[in-house]
Amino acid sequence: MDYVKQAQLAKKDSAWLSALDTKARNSALMKIAEALESSKDVIFKANKEDLDNAVKAKIPAPILARLKFDESKLSSCVQGIRDLIGLEDPLNKILLKRQLDEGLVLTKITCAIGVIGVIFESRPDALVQISSLCVKSGNCAILKGGSEAAHTNRILFDTIHHAGVEAGLPEHFLTLVEDRAGIAELLGCHDYIDLIIPRGSNEFVQYIMANSKIPVMGHADGICHIYVAEDADIDMALKIIEDSKTQYAAACNAVETLLVNEQIYDNLVSRITDKIELREGDFNKEYLDWIMTVKKVSGLQEAIESINANGSHHTDCIITTDAAKADEFMRYVDSAGVYWNCSTRFADGFRYGFGAEVGISTGKLHARGPVGLDGLVTYKYKLAGNGQIVGDYASGKKSFHFKDID
């Protein structure tokens, strides 16, 4: 398939999708949820085909578990869509309304970004989640899923696409890319795709950043730190370290490097659970396992400098009983999340109460940290007048009076 052409068509449709009102987008989501429920037999059948192939190809068990799309995953997807319908519309929010002069009113208002390309791994539920987030936020989506989920993705896409179009969404609100070669085509589409969200391995995210002019939202690494100050409550520190490392070690917000003040180093380190393997020297290693780098530091300043130099600007925590130290740490550490006396694992859109998570961004522009629906919108300026020209203001005949309106 010609994906450049598909992207161009999506771009054209994106203006119409984003202009649909809240009710139209929510009612399309409702139809999509219903269609998924009523198509469950064919969806499960397609998923069985993928699972059978995966077993034949001796795909490892954790990937099989992610690939499986059963009754429980379907109902959680459908519930996710119903929750999304209940969330506030991220579009058409007025951010500023200002009279520049008599009869000349400026309005800064949120709007959809346009076309979003999402590349994700084996989980078919990601397809449902991303499609519905994009419908809610008025963006066209171009999706590339993992090849091992090809049959499931196809039927999910067909179901969602058919229901969406029936409900009045434009034809190209959703596009499925089914071959790997399509990725390279998409990366060249900077005139048609406004944002790429990659959900995959670090290498993959790096590859995309290096090979496209399209802005990328996401994170390549999650090298989170905990610094334990000399005045820390040691029991609290041990509890937070264990949770941050072992509660789900494969997550990007799991801690990878532990910095400990030299005054308490021996005491603290000797009491860390044996379940966690401690290593020295690797200051920018993302283990994603029950392994952690540990380093003795002389104090707060060394800790801050080490984190800013070696971390990935994702989430970093200080454990201290001294509020002044915590404040300094949180001001000087240049990360999306700066934490005091709590687990790094809290860095997550659901735990922040965003209701829906688009992903986590370690970039600093547009969206940073856990990204909710807000990360899928931008804004435009509307200016309405009755014949005003700039010449009158340049000549001094008229002047601006800037009056903000509620």
Added chain:
Amino acid sequence: MDYVKQAQLAKKDSAWLSALDTKARNSALMKIAEALESSKDVIFKANKEDLDNAVKAKIPAPILARLKFDESKLSSCVQGIRDLIGLEDPLNKILLKRQLDEGLVLTKITCAIGVIGVIFESRPDALVQISSLCVKSGNCAILKGGSEAAHTNRILFDTIHHAGVEAGLPEHFLTLVEDRAGIAELLGCHDYIDLIIPRGSNEFVQYIMANSKIPVMGHADGICHIYVAEDADIDMALKIIEDSKTQYAAACNAVETLLVNEQIYDNLVSRITDKIELREGDFNKEYLDWIMTVKKVSGLQEAIESINANGSHHTDCIITTDAAKADEFMRYVDSAGVYWNCSTRFADGFRYGFGAEVGISTGKLHARGPVGLDGLVTYKYKLAGNGQIVGDYASGKKSFHFKDID
């Protein structure tokens, strides 16, 4: 000079600069303003050297005018700094404060971006303006100015840098790049430079976008449109067209393409002033001169599609007496500025009342349209607890209650 090393040092200093409070940054700006005033003789002398060289090199008169840095430019620069001091601090604004659970408080707060690279043309006043905007917003700046202004830029840089460091800013708050080869070094510094703002020709901006992984904020093209609907007030249309094209034709917000409804085409086009040359066919040409492409369209939908396909998403205007048409135009046109019955030349940070303008962005992420001080900040999430771990929430022992705090 080793600019990679310089960028690394700026990165390190950026954490300290951004943690300075409002008073420290404003008082540094005050010292910088005073230093510029008291160094004016050496500044004018250096500028004379640049001007003499430029005359010898037969540099065209408009560039000479931009290069000149005299009493009036100095005092306008100094006034600009004093105005900036009076503006609200863009840092440490609380965007969200939410109790996730008892004793676990999330704060979303604005902070500096870090290190900003700015590449600009011959105007030495741009150096003063950019440096002061970066100090106000707590960002380190790396500046590359035009070579024809080398002497003026050097003395302005020395004056600002010396005054800033005296006032307590970190050594690397400002870096001057003095050779063209330095640009290529900077473009590779994605670990140290967070944002590049190019102020130059379209080709130059395109070159930077294609040759760096660092995000770029700016605009390559300004292909603005005016669509005149069949029900427009023709006199108003003529006045707005003339202002949008001729008030300052070299600006990016000048109109380049005029779309006219077929029902009024002959009447309107015959009355456009002879001073403007009308051409056909070139739908994405930025003339920057008193020349304009004109096209007959069948109605609103064709106008919207033509603008979305051929425009540069900068600023586009409809002239109509029909509010419903205006509303449709402003919703469907995918541009930073969507205007109704006023000149495209209003697309400007000062005219929007931002008080200071960083530039105009045609990108959709982070900042769009005229960008004020807000465009130079990002945010971070602070999370303060008293030992909370995620395990307790995963097991159901505890649960979130999400309560926003004023």
